[in-house]
Amino acid sequence: MYTGLCLVPPYIIWSRCELPVADDSLSEQTVTSGLQTQSIADMNTKYAIALILALQVSMSLCEIPAPDQELVDKYNALKGTFYKRLINAYARVQAAAAPMIEKFGESPQGTVAKDYIEDLQNNAELKAIVKVGSGLAEEVGPLVDKARQSVLGLYGQYLRPHVGNYLSDAIDHIKVHLDKFLPAE
Known part of the structure; x- marks a missing residue:
């Protein structure tokens, strides 16, 4: 066991640290002052509380x-x-990619990829992972809604009076471009 002086704050008059050398015992560092002895774990617990x-x-x-x-x-x-x-963008991409996917399915690499995807869909482990993921999404949903309401409340109370008009104008400006390239209808 190594015993030596440690750097300590000026309010502790006398102090020493004991650090265990490689042995099989549980390591616990102690700080000894002139008034009391506490383990580092006890001090960390008090700080956490x-x-x-x-x-x-x-x-x-x-x-x-x-x-x-x-x-x-x-x-x-x-x-x-x-x-x-x-959803409309996904439908457009799917409609554009459907002919290429059909042609890809006719090639030998395409049939191997298609078989692999079908095997993945029938895999029990993947189904379990999807089930756990969907369960987590259902559990987290109310928390996300509560957080969203809190953020909207904070925005409405503190930010909207200052940046609300600018943000609304920016959204309207972006909508014009989105309606051209990515319509909602």
């Missing part, structure tokens, strides 16, 4: 405002339009 309590107090003092219904309706309309644009 103090941090958790401080965070709980700060979060209880921080009231998150509810978003305006008008803001929620506008957000939902923009989100719905965005999803429609994505």
Whole structure:
């Protein structure tokens, strides 16, 4: 066991650290001061508890405002339009790629790839992973909705009075270009 002096804060008058040398015992560093002896793990536990309590107090003092219904309706309309644009883009890509995929399926490499994809679809492990993933998505859904409502409330309370008009104008400007290249209908 190595015993030596350690650098300590100036309020500790006398201190020493003991660091175990490679042996099979559980390692525990101790800090010995003139007044008390505590293990590093005990000190870290106290710091963690103090941090958790401080965070709980700060979060209880921080009231998150509810978003305006008008803001929620506008957000939902923009989100719905965005999803429609994505679905239409996917349909266009699928329609453009269908002839190439049919031709690819006729080649020897295409039949091997097709067989491999069919084997993956029948794989029990993949089905289990998909089932777990969909279960997680269902569990996380309410948390995401709550976080979204909180962010909309914070935006409506603190940012919208300052940047709301600029953001609305930017969205309207982007919509003009998206309607040309990626329509929602």
